Amino acid sequence: MTSTGDYVTTSDDEESFEDEKIIGGSFRNGEFQGRLFKWTNYLHGWQERYLILRHGFLNYYKNELDITLGCRGALSVRQAIIQPHEFDDCRFDIRVSDSVWYVRACNREDRERWMQALEDHKNICKSESGYGSETSLRRHPSLGSLVSSSSAGVASTGSFRRDRSLKIKLSELETYRELLSQQVATLQTYFDACANAVTTGFEPYQKEYENGTDLDFEDSLDKNHVTPSLDDETIKTSPSKSRIDRLSLVDHAAMSVDFKGEAITFKATTDGVIHNLTFCIELMQKREDTWRKKYEKELERRKKFQDLYTNTIKEKIPALGSPDAEEGPYSTLKEDEFFDALDQSLDRIDRETDDLQRASKLFSSSSKTAVDHRSITKKSKNSTASDPTKTNSTTINEATFAATSNGENISVKGKHRLANDVERVVQEHLTYVREEMCDGWDLIHEEGEMKVYRREVEENGIVVDPLKIFHAIQGVTGHEICHYFWEYQHRMEWETTLDSTKIIEALDQDTVIFFQMHKRVWPTAQRDSCFWSHIRCISNSEEDQPTWLVVNYTTPHPLAPIKPPQVRLIANVAMICETIINEPPLNPKDIKRENIQCKLAYVAFVNPGGWVPSAAVRNVAKREYPRFLRRFTSYVIEQTRDKPILF
Structure with a gap:
């Protein structure tokens, strides 16, 4: 290698550096900086470097003049672990993840100052906004920070840590863009220098050539690389042009180490750009998936509301419709619309009845x-x-x-004119109620002890489905149930569909003829009914409790003619009740309501008449019969609660 005597490398600046070598780390311009020895590689060992601690990073340069050219490496102090060496009083290690810097101070005091400054700066960084702030990224582009940032970016792309926002990554990309511009300019300067060295000689680069003997970049020098040496005699014996060319090549070779370092830094920068772009793409994809799911949910919710709105518009069931919508052969309402209107009217009647009952309880003793x-x-x-x-x-x-x-x-005394009809209908019901639920009977409702069966039958297009209801009521007798079902003065209290009821003829003490006017339930026509009602006690033995029954059967009567537009309701109804005493005491007077139970069977053959659609009749029957029986039995239980038991 050319001796240093052939190159004049001293200057006033370098002489000032020589004077300051004894000075350790200190604060200058608000930043802790100074010279330390850094371990480069096993070839070059410890090399003196200039370190500056600022903005959360520890940067190192070859010397103070290279500060304007960019640092050779940097570490994030916020995540750094500072460890003093166990045996060397001047050495301490700085570790950030897998990257470790081994540094030595001139003396123990200088090491303590550096370690204290690093710890203080580390605490300040933790108390501030933290790692990844825009300021720290933009002010400290370096190879170490790029590698550190890239590895952190890779980890965060998998987990999408919350502290990694898209704004921060875009700021990092802006930093990488500026750094790439600087590195491209540096590489371009190197290429220009190479071209100049070939054409104009090596004199303008004599300083860089002399400084090239101080190599420091880790892994930057090939082990097998051998720099050709030139002695004075060879140079003197060679031609002048050949000597200049060879020295230029030597100068170029000396600068190759810096070129490799810049290339590595450039590669790290591009890797950081790629990693950040990958992170941004994945983050945007994740956000896109999230917004897509929200959009799909919003579409589904909107579709449900639109369907609900459409159905609501289609329903449009007014409380009072036009005459064309009323019951009749030319009604404009479809079957489902007819039932909806009927159901709405029945609900209104129930609400009015509940309000009336609440008011009557307040004035029951008027x-x-x-x-x-x-x-x-x-x-x-x-x-x-x-x-x-x-x-x-x-x-x-x-x-x-x-x-x-x-x-x-x-x-009348003795047998009345309808006695034979009454006896025939009673016996038919007694036989009918004992029949098994064979084929054709469908269980349409079940609620506790109550079971409702129906068999679908139509006569001349009119629904006349027979129904059977079986129920068990605790705390009342069969006599009490039939008593409240037969007595007319109680009927208006539990039958909510009646406008009026009256007895138009009493045939005997157990048989009377009723005429009832039912409430108008739009869109159906108003209905009335005229029927005889018979109550009877059937006792099989003196030991068993008697069976009570009430039969209501439609009959014509001159005092109840059919007056249009009313429609006559045809009914054949029977309520048969049997009393059961559970664990009867020895003394019959000790029987309490807790020991008695009534088994009830309700049979109904009802022809509503008119022009009500079949589906509407069946749906209303399925809904109203269980409600009627619940309401009636609750009424009987309430009326007999504090009264003596009526067997």
């Missing part, structure tokens, strides 16, 4: 009720005294006289 009760009792006493042959129950007589104003209704 004076009007007391006056009516005294008036009925007085009439009952007068009627009994005037006709001693009338041994009927006071309830029937009260009802008969209360409902009769023209004296046409009479109570």
Whole structure:
């Protein structure tokens, strides 16, 4: 190699550096900086480098003049681990992940100053915004920071850590862009220098050539690389042009180490760009998937609301419709629309009934009720005294006289004109209720002890489905159930579909003829009914509890003619009740309501008449029959709660 005597390398700046070599780390311009020895590689060993601690990074340069050209390496102090050497008082190690810097100070005091400055700077960085801030990235582009940033970016792309936002990554890309511009300019300067060295000689690069003997970049020098040496005699004996060319090549070779370092730094920068772009792409893809899922959910929710809105518009069931929508052969309503309108009207009636019942409970002991009760009792006493042959129950007589104003209704003694029909219908029901639920009967409703069966039958296009309901009621007897079902003065309290009811004829003490006007349920026509009602007690033995039944059967009557537009309802209904005593005590007087149970069977053959669609009739029957029985049995339980048991 050419001796240093052939090159003049000293200058005023370098002489000042020689004077400052004894100075350790200190604060200059608000930044801790100074000279330390850094281990480069096993070929060059410890080399003196200039280190600056600022903005969360420890940067090192070859000397103070190279600060403007960019650092040769940097480490993030925030994540650094500073460890003093166990045996060497001047050495300490700086570790960041897999990267380790081995440095030595001039003396122990200088090492302590550096370690303390690093720890203080580390704490300041942790207390501030933290790693990855825009300021620190833009002010410290270097090979070490690029490698550190790239590895962190790779880890974060897999886990998408929350502290890695797209804005930060874009800032890093901006930093990489500036760094690439600087590195490209540096490489271009090197290429220009190479071209100049060939054409104009090596004199302008004599300084760089002399400094090239101080190599320091780790892994930058090939082990097998041998620099050709030139002695003075060879140079003197060679021609002048040949000597210049050879020295230029030597100068070029000396600068090749810096070129390799710049190439490695350039590669690290491009790797960082690629990693950050990958992260940004994956982050945007993840955000795109998230927004796509939200968009799909919003579309699904919007579709549901649109369907609901469309169905609501299509329904449009008014409380009062046009005459064309009413029941009849030319009704404009479809079957489902007819049922919806009917269902809405029934709900309105139920709400009105509930409000009325709540109001009646508040005024149950009103004076009007007391006056009516005294008036009925007085009439009952007068009627009994005037006709001693009338041994009927006071309830029937009260009802008969209360409902009769023209004296046409009479109570007969012995067999009345409808006795044969009554007996025939009663026996049919007793036989019918005992039949097994064979083929054709469908269980359409089940609720606790209640079971509702139906068999679909149509006559002349009109639904006349027979129904059977079986139920068990705790705490009441069969007599009590039938009593409240037969007595007319209680009927308006539990039957919510009636406008009025009255007895138009009393056939005997157990049989009367009722005429009832039912509430108008739009869009159906208003209906009325005229039927005889018979109550009977059937006792099989003195030991067993008797069976009670009530039968209602439609019959014509001159006092109840059919008046259009009303439609006559045809019904054949029977309620058969049997009392069961569970664990009867020895003394019958000790029986309590907790020990009694009523097994109820309700049979109904109803022809609604008119032009009601079949589907609407069946749907209303499926809904209303269980509700009717629940309401009626609850009423009986409430009425008999504090009264003596009626067997």
